[in-house]
Amino acid sequence: MNDSQQRGTGRGRIRRAELLAVGRTLFADTSYDALSMDDIARQAGVAKGLVYYYFGSKRGYYLAIIEESVAELLLRAGTTHDLPPAERVRRTVDGYLRYARHHRAAYRAIATGGVGFDAEVLAIRDRVREDLLATIARAAWGRTDLPPVARTALVGWLSAVEGVTLDWLDRDGPPRDVVCSLLVRALGDALRAVEDHEPGCPAPSRTEL
Template sequence: MNNSQQRGPLVPPAARTSARSQARRGELIAIGRKLFADTSYDALSMDDIARQAGVAKGLIYYYFKNKRGYYLAIIEDSVAELVQRAGSTHDLPPAERVQRTIDGYLRYAQHHQAAYRAIVTGGVGFDAEVMAIRDEVRERLLVTIAHAAWSRTDVPPLARTALIGWLSSVEGVTLDWIARRELERGTVAALLVRGLGNTLRLIEEFEPRCPAPPYPGL
């Protein structure tokens, strides 16, 4: 056996550098999620962030250009986690998929309150880029619900409008819930699941192509 066989396949230096770079960027995002969870956007300067992260300020500029770029990267990372939770139930029966999706959504909001608020309220003031990220979340969740309810992702306009209305109510209920902390997560989830069932039955009245699925509990 020659030396190349003993050492295994060689990894190009560029690939190793890229992997390290992605890992370092991920570490900075994880640190930023914790920082912005406890402190408002305006209250944190780049010097503060670098000091608390234990890195040179130039490193953050290298990966994210500026504080806003850093903040948007953190929000996008949070969105990816939220959407992943919502889409991780595809192998379950439809009714259980809906319930797990809503519970996962609430669980995320409960444990990542600052990120959740930023996602659904538009971040810092009215930030068009954060609003676009929020719209992406809504779109992904809408597709998840439509697939679970009707085994389709092409949603007719009326059904889409009704589901967007329900999703807006989910956001409002969730924001109130994490602010007041008066109800158990299971109770809130049951309320939202029942609301979805009512919405699906209403859609069926106006759009026969989208019949309400006969799922117990909806």
């Protein structure tokens, strides 16, 4: 059995998941540069070689944590398909804020592009944005093939969401439900502006969103 096969066994997947859980806690409290592989191994209670075995390097470990965080964030955003559109949007935004609050370090890395200018983390961030745009578009219009004006409006709204969320985390701002309400209302305004230019993308009524 080669290395990749061993890493793919049930025991290997469990050990890898345990190491990722440790890493998420460590990177939540300590900056990337301040953590060494020795620190990581000591906190995980394993030999340093085991961390290298599963992730190759500290950067590989960090990227794996970000990828796992992205998967969880997108899962939270994408589990509202059986709800009416307006409630789906609210649940998606609330799930996004819940994730950001409970995984601050990972969220900051996703929203800002990671450590310095990290092309791989920026690529992950761009993928997250595209997936979230598709989620919101499906909730609003039941489609993901967006006219340019609709895409521009949603990109602007999502950029505002990221900025508001980062500030909310840094300043311990209003209650989550208040922030959610503000963001949902801003999305409703954006969707109504889209309809003014693109009748094929009808907006919800003000009583809905």
